[in-house]
Amino acid sequence: MQAEIITIGDEILIGQIVDSNSAWMATELNKIGINVKQITSVSDNENHILEAFKEAESRADIILITGGLGPTKDDITKKTMAKYFGSKEMVIDEPTLEVVKKIFAKYKAPLLDVNIDQARVPDNCEVLLNEQGTAPCMLFRKGAKIFISMPGVPYEMMNLMSTKVIPLIKKEYELPAIYHQTILTAGVGESFLAEEIKDIEEALPPYIKLAYLPKLGSVRLRLSSTSHADENIKKEINGFINQIIDKIPKYWVAKEDIPIEKVILNLMMENNLTLSVAESCTGGSISQAITQHAGCSAVFAGGGIVYSYELKTKLLGVNPKTLADFGAVSEETIKEMVKGALNNFSTDYAIAVSGIAGPDGGTEDKPVGTVWIAVANKDKTVTKKFSFGNKRTQNIERSVMAAFNLLFRLLKENVV
Amino acid sequence: MQAEIITIGDEILIGQIVDSNSAWMATELNKIGINVKQITSVSDNENHILEAFKEAESRADIILITGGLGPTKDDITKKTMAKYFGSKEMVIDEPTLEVVKKIFAKYKAPLLDVNIDQARVPDNCEVLLNEQGTAPCMLFRKGAKIFISMPGVPYEMMNLMSTKVIPLIKKEYELPAIYHQTILTAGVGESFLAEEIKDIEEALPPYIKLAYLPKLGSVRLRLSSTSHADENIKKEINGFINQIIDKIPKYWVAKEDIPIEKVILNLMMENNLTLSVAESCTGGSISQAITQHAGCSAVFAGGGIVYSYELKTKLLGVNPKTLADFGAVSEETIKEMVKGALNNFSTDYAIAVSGIAGPDGGTEDKPVGTVWIAVANKDKTVTKKFSFGNKRTQNIERSVMAAFNLLFRLLKENVV
Incomplete structure (x- = not known):
């Protein structure tokens, strides 16, 4: 069973938005054993859309389409589908019109003709009711193949996929399983x-x-x-x-597909452990990675973003003499940083990172990309020096990943 | 002048990664007046890749390809290109081999046969040297049309686009002037x-x-x-x-296309001002946005990630009674947080954010999406309550943007 995803809209082709819808849809299709053969983004152009439909039909059984269903002139998905499937006329879909009216009433906005037109659909499609927006979700059949057009607004698409499209596919097709x-x-x-x-x-x-x-x-x-x-x-x-x-x-x-910080959070949660951070060159990226996960507050107390020498001393108690003698990027300093986090923030584990992310600040001794990382609990401190490259963003990302890896290894020594 | 982008790799089609490369490439092409007609993602399958090449060739003048160039068996872009363009044999590209050797020497990793194979390219391609990775960037010509294959690793692709691909296109094609x-x-x-x-x-x-x-x-x-x-x-x-x-x-x-935090950094740098943060629900995202910019240390001292009540008190001096009486998400608390940051972190300006990012933690009074933000200098504190939605990631992103906007407005009252 093969599917293809077609996204329609100039905004993807001019790079204004990243197409994250398709990855989400692909994940959902994969879960029910449907292979996505191709993802195609085309512009709001009739001939181009027709061509994309034809090519997708030649390869796939299920064609899912998003975008191009807004009320403005440049949104032509609906009339292009009508053309492709030889529809005779556009007819009002009453349930959709009800939704449109309800939405405009809710926002006390005047209901214009273009809004009512949203409820008009080709006479030969089946409507899967979109309860969260004014654009209809339309299903067309051609032999055993189905085309389903959904709005590009992520939450509307996701809701339609979960409540209408996936259940319909599961009902109508015998699905080969993917594992x-x-x-x-x-x-x-x-x-x-x-x-x-x-x-x-x-x-x-x-x-x-x-x-x-x-x-x-x-x-x-x-x-x-x-x-x-x-x-x-x-x-x-x-x-x-x-x-x-x-x-x-x-x-x-x-042995599962989750990010490393989520593995750490799960492990620490199961063992009632707490974590704090002392971030210099990663500048918040470690905290940000952790706090994107709901429920992280059970483990994560917070920490210090200690960009300046002053804050390294003030928040972590790093000795000014250590900073003066060895510099901020040194084993001596990183040890004091991680211990300062453990003690001052009263957590079971702590991570500290100090490095030269670049592009400036490198020296012969400590070129850009030099990063010291420490992880610790009350019994053990692990420090490691890394030599990454000369790209700031990469140095930060690599430092985050290396810090999580060191913490994970230390955790594994201590918990089951 | 029409371009198409083809991304090769199962990881996009099974939804494991979001294709953000294509949006970036489309933006760069648009800047020099090239229209992207289609973006296509196909799997690591020879026939399918060949078909995608043929279709793209029929529509576009420039075909940019990413992905499928790793050293492992499932990466088949190179040999598929050799087939499409009728290459006779694979030959070592010496400059690429040098890069491969340098990278392995730098990381003191053993140079394996598969790594040397990375430097082997079809005899009829031109190599645009990839100085940052082991996968070669290959250019093939077919009449006036060009195909360029790049690695899918974002920073390698971006570097190749900026230093090799875009300059080559500008040199070889007459492009419309765009402003x-x-x-x-x-x-x-x-x-x-x-x-x-x-x-x-x-x-x-x-x-x-x-x-x-x-x-x-x-x-x-x-x-x-x-x-x-x-x-x-x-x-x-x-x-x-x-x-x-x-x-x-x-x-x-x-009046330029730069992120708001960069506008703030520039303004503060020109006026010798310093900034610190006190982040609760944004959990490091404000610091992360600031510290991605090189040179930010002239302005940014750091701050506290104060997820727990304890750290709000310890790092910012928030009165435990204020927390007990009004809760962490309140005007009273956010005022103490921002003042605590100003005083304890000794900066001219500070940002504080405390809210309920969700999905849990909401109450009738303070539903998920309730966020208090404060910005302050020594003379003035501005606080504002926001009611965002019920999506964690969006609530964090909106809070970051709103905090920067408040800070920008306060700055503008005080500097020219």
């Missing part, structure tokens, strides 16, 4: 990993695929079966997963 | 802005276009001429820009 399992690794490169697990990769049967999904400082390994998802294949894939983690004990973090 | 000028606004919606500047928009000559580029809490207004870019048009567009900002004195932030 994925992912290993999160940190602190090691893709090619080194590939070398380490070469034997296992070569022994994989043809119906199990291994993919390497690298990010800065972290690689995810994904084993997939695209033919079946019964208990046998799950057991088989799980067997390979265990073989792989046995080969890379120092690098694997989790 | 853009942008106004950054904050704290006001798109439709309100449109109403305010309606007269000016209607008076624009046909060769000057106005675009509204909205983001959470901020709208950029871009005036463009796509036909010519001489001194006259620059003067004319600048005239309209000044008319617009005169109409929206309370909302415009800058």
Whole structure:
């Protein structure tokens, strides 16, 4: 069962917005065993949209379309669909009109003709009622293939997918099952990993695929079966997963596809542990990564963003003499920083980072990219020096990932 | 001049990563007057990639490709390009091999055969040297059309685009002259802005276009001429820009396309002012936004991430009685927080934010999305309550933008 996603709208093609809808839709389709063959973004241009429909129809069974359903002139998805599917006329869809009226009443806005037009749909489509906006969700059939057009507003699309589109697909199609399992690794490169697990990769049967999904400082390994998802294949894939983690004990973090800071939060939550941070060169990025997760306050107390020498001393109690003698980017300072966080912020664990993110501030001794990281609990302090590159954003991102990896390793020594 | 972007890799099609590369590339192409006709994401499958190449070739002059260039088995872009362009053999590209060796030497990693293979390229391509990674950037020509394949790693792609691809396109093609000028606004919606500047928009000559580029809490207004870019048009567009900002004195932030926190940093740097923060619900996002900018340490001292009550008291001196009587999300607490930051962190200005980001923690009185923000200098404290929605990430992002907007307005009262 193949699906394709088509997004319609100039705003993606001029780079004004990033298409995050498609990744979300792809994830949902994958969960029910539907393979997304292609994602295509096209402009608000009739011929181009028609061409995209035709190409998608030739490859896929299910074509999901977002965007181009607004009330303004440049939104032409609806009339282009009418043309593609040979509709005879546009007719008012009463339930949609009710929603439109309700929305305008709620905001006490005058109901204009263009707003009423939102409720007009091609006579040969089925409407999946959009209860959260004025743009209708339309389904067209061509043989066994279906086209579904949804608004591009993320929450409207997500609600329609969850409550209407996915249930309809599950009801109408017999779905072949897809099964994925992912290993999160940190602190090691893709090619080194590939070398380490070469034997296992070569022994994989043809119906199990291994993919390497690298990010800065972290690689995810994904084993997939695209033919079946019964208990046998799950057991088989799980067997390979265990073989792989046995080969890379120092690098694997989790047997699921979640970010490393979420692994840490879960582990600390289960063990009633608390965390604080002392961030210099990462400037809030560690805290930001943690606090994006709902419920993090059970673990995360907060911490200090200590960009200046003064705040390093004031918030963390770093001795001014240490700063004067060794500089802010030194093992001596990072040790005092992490201990200061542990003590002053009264947490079980702490992370401290101090480095030269760049582009300025490097010296011969300590070039841009030099970063000291420390993690600690009351019994143990681990410090490590890293030499990253010369790009500020990357140095920050790599420092965040390295800090989480060090913390994860220290945690693993202490909890089950 | 038409371009298409093709991204190769299962990770986009299964929704594991959001394709943010394409939006960035589209923006860069647009700047030099190239229209992006389509963005296509295809899987790591030879036939499918070949089909995508053929379709793109039929529509566009320039085809930019990212992804599928890693050292592992599932990366097949290079050999698929060799097939499409009828290459005879793979040959070592010496400059690329040098880069590969340098990278492995730097990280003291063993150089494996798969790494050396990274430097092997089809004999009929031109290599645009990728100085930041092991995957080569390859250019193929077919008549007047060019295909350029780049790695999907964002910073490698961005560096290649900026230093090699865009300069090459500018040199080889006659491009239309484009001139853009942008106004950054904050704290006001798109439709309100449109109403305010309606007269000016209607008076624009046909060769000057106005675009509204909205983001959470901020709208950029871009005036463009796509036909010519001489001194006259620059003067004319600048005239309209000044008319617009005169109409929206309370909302415009800058006459250039830079983020609001960069406007603030520039303003504070020019006036030798310092800043600290006290972040609760934004959890580091304000600091992170500031510290992504090189040179911010001249202005930014740091601050406290005060997630827990204890740290609000310890770092900022918030009275425990205030917290007990009014709660962490209250005008009383936010006032003490911002004053605590000003005094304890010894800065000229401070920002404090405390709110309920959600999804939990809301009450009848203070539903999820309730956020108090304060900005202050020694003479004045401004507090404001916001009621955002029920989405955690959006509440954080909106809080950051609102905090910067309040700080910007306070700064403007005090400096020129």
